[in-house]
Amino acid sequence: MTRSATAEVSLDLGEVTLRGTVTGAGPTILLLHAGGERRDVWVPVAAVLARHGLRTVAFDLRGHGESSGRATTLQALAGDVVAMIGREPAPIVLVGASIGGLAAIAALADPAVAARVAGLVLVDVVPDPAPARVRSWLDFHGLSGRYTQIVEDVLGSGPALFATAGALDLPILVVHAGRDSPLSESDVRRLRAANRRVSVARIRAAGHLVARDAPEELAKLVLEYAALWRGHTGSRS
Numbered sequence: 001m002t003r004s005a006t007a008e009v010s011l012d013l014g015e016v017t018l019r020g021t022v023t024g025a026g027p028t029i030l031l032l033h034a035g036g037e038r039r040d041v042w043v044p045v046a047a048v049l050a051r052h053g054l055r056t057v058a059f060d061l062r063g064h065g066e067s068s069g070r071a072t073t074l075q076a077l078a079g080d081v082v083a084m085i086g087r088e089p090a091p092i093v094l095v096g097a098s099i100g101g102l103a104a105i106a107a108l109a110d111p112a113v114a115a116r117v118a119g120l121v122l123v124d125v126v127p128d129p130a131p132a133r134v135r136s137w138l139d140f141h142g143l144s145g146r147y148t149q150i151v152e153d154v155l156g157s158g159p160a161l162f163a164t165a166g167a168l169d170l171p172i173l174v175v176h177a178g179r180d181s182p183l184s185e186s187d188v189r190r191l192r193a194a195n196r197r198v199s200v201a202r203i204r205a206a207g208h209l210v211a212r213d214a215p216e217e218l219a220k221l222v223l224e225y226a227a228l229w230r231g232h233t234g235s236r237s
Helices: 039-051 074-086 099-107 131-140 148-156 158-167 185-194 215-230
Strands: 006-012 017-023 028-032 055-059 092-097 117-123 172-177 198-203
Touching (some): 006 074, 074 092, 117 215, 131 148, 172 215, 198 215
Parallel strands (some): 092 117, 117 172
Antiparallel strands (some): 006 017, 017 055
């Protein structure tokens, strides 16, 4: 089996430069990693998707990996995601893990941005989970002190993010990790009640960093749902 063709790309946004990797050819999947990660986490996922005729684009978020700047506010990350979406041929599928998923939701608050997106995959994240439980999870994993500013900004943005997600007129898949997840079943049920276009899939063997723990299972879910969503984009503007 031959390796998928890859290319390195840069996105210059003035104050920051984002470094990314494009893998494969075909309809585009934009991959947004979790906080503290980097784009390399998506390599095995991108390889599977490329073998099935999909093109993936994965950037290091600002302040991560080879990208410059600092990740201190969710709105800054969301602006970067808007720029990423704007450079790609529509419609695309967005896959966001943890804070990458929240940045995607914030970006989709703009109807013109949402119109370019066929569907959204939220990898072990939903908007507005219980802040006390999130803080407890971060404390348990020794992460609180490293990301205090962005964490508090994200938790403070919870109600606005939830309102945006509830109003999105596009299909959403929540991939819920089966272990070591900061999410509760009630968090997921609340989002489903707010937006009837939300579906849920569980990867029982994976922890919160699903792309690391179960990349092939995650890739199969993205393949399945991306094919379904792209088949129903004809009526979207």
